[in-house]
């Protein structure tokens with residue numbers, strides 16, 4: 001599917017949101033978002049707190065299904081397939097579209113078992129040793145852990161734990177990796193490691209990253225979507241997509257004043 005919702009028509013679309021509203025109970029949290037996420041690129045979601053970046057991100061792998069009062073209107077597709085169709089299995093969706101969270105969350109298991117977890121869950125019968133090694137290599141962690149694969153994942157540093165979580169996500173071979181502020185709990189050096197890793201991973205995966213860090217967004221992403229909080233006359237607040245473009249354009253020549261103010265640090 002070639003996109004008409006972002007400017008690079010040479011790139012194929014992986015994910016599409018069309019007129020998406022998200023409610024928590026009766027409260028509108030995200031209003032009328034339409035955007036296409038290109039394949040094998042890094043797309044950053046930026047914007048002030050509460051503008052719905054994480055809410056929208058979670059729509060793409062149906063994680064909002066797990067929030068009892070969350071309700072989604074509009075259409076979300078992955079390679080043209082309706083993510084919310086009756087016959088779409090949310091477990092299969094999360095298999096194709098993996099997620100890395102803000103706080104590294106390894107299981108209280110060995111490093112090896114953390115990476116092998118999803119494969120075992122899927123009944124994988126092939127060579128686990130090989131996939132664990134490849135996944136740890138892809139997550140730039142192999143050299144640091146190859147001699148202690150049977151130590152607990154929790155014994156690693158925060159930055160290593162986050163790379164372990166990335167290895168765990170990669171092991172089941174998703175197409176898309178959603179990252180919700182993956183560096184915000186890490187020290188600056190570990191954060192740079194993850195950024196470097198993101199550059200490498202985009203050769204194989206489509207990546208969407210929520211970040212509060214403007215420099216990070218400008219360093220790692222090809223496209224940037226800027227969201228903002230708007231309010232109704234009654235004072236209800238909801239998030240909207242203000243501007244979506246090549247990252248270079250968003251940071252150097254944004255079309256909207258709100259984008260300009262946000263990226264120059266004047267609000268948010």
Ligand SMILES: Nc1ncnc2c1ncn2[C@@H]1O[C@H](COP(=O)(O)OP(=O)(O)OP(=O)(O)O)[C@@H](O)[C@H]1O
Pocket residue numbers: 024029047048049050051052053054055056067239
């Ligand atoms: N589980 C939930 N139940 C009710 N309201 C929620 C829930 N999660 C988020 N919200 C509300 O939805 C709105 C958007 O929140 P969301 O976390 O998606 O924004 P965000 O841009 O990711 O914020 P931040 O940058 O602070 O993480 C906020 O008003 C928030 O309070």
